[in-house]
Amino acid sequence: CIYCGQNSESIDHLIPQSKGGERLTSNCVPCCLLCNGNKSDNEVLKWYRKQKFYDPRRAMAIRAWKNNELKLAEQLLEYSK
Numbered sequence: 001c002i003y004c005g006q007n008s009e010s011i012d013h014l015i016p017q018s019k020g021g022e023r024l025t026s027n028c029v030p031c032c033l034l035c036n037g038n039k040s041d042n043e044v045l046k047w048y049r050k051q052k053f054y055d056p057r058r059a060m061a062i063r064a065w066k067n068n069e070l071k072l073a074e075q076l077l078e079y080s081k
Contacts, residue, residue, distance in 0.1 A: 001032035002062060002073075004053045005080065009033050014066050016041035026068035055080050 001008050008030035015021030018041045031039075039047050044066075048059060061076035 001035050002029040002058065002065065002077065003035040003039070003048060003051065004032060005055075005058070006032045006034075010036045012036045012039060014044045014062065025070070026066060029062070029065055 002012075010031050010033055011028045012031035012035070013021040013023075014027050014029060017023075021027050044062060045059060048054060048062065057076050057080040061073040061080070064070075064073040064076060
């Protein structure tokens with residue numbers, strides 16, 4: 001899961017479809033079911049900063065993914081392990 005680091009069982013839209021988010025690689029991230037349900041249609045970084053598992057490296061990875069910089073996002077996620 002891009003948010004908490006657990007196994008991913010679903011895909012989450014960084015910008016929820018209910019708020020105009022598209023089905024693009026840059027908007028769809030691997031996510032566990034718990035985080036997917038908890039995030040719901042909240043703004044991703046605002047929601048993420050409030051989580052007890054918040055990690056600034058993962059937050060930077062989320063931003064990179066959102067900007068379609070997938071290689072950078074992958075590297076940042078590696079650093080957060």
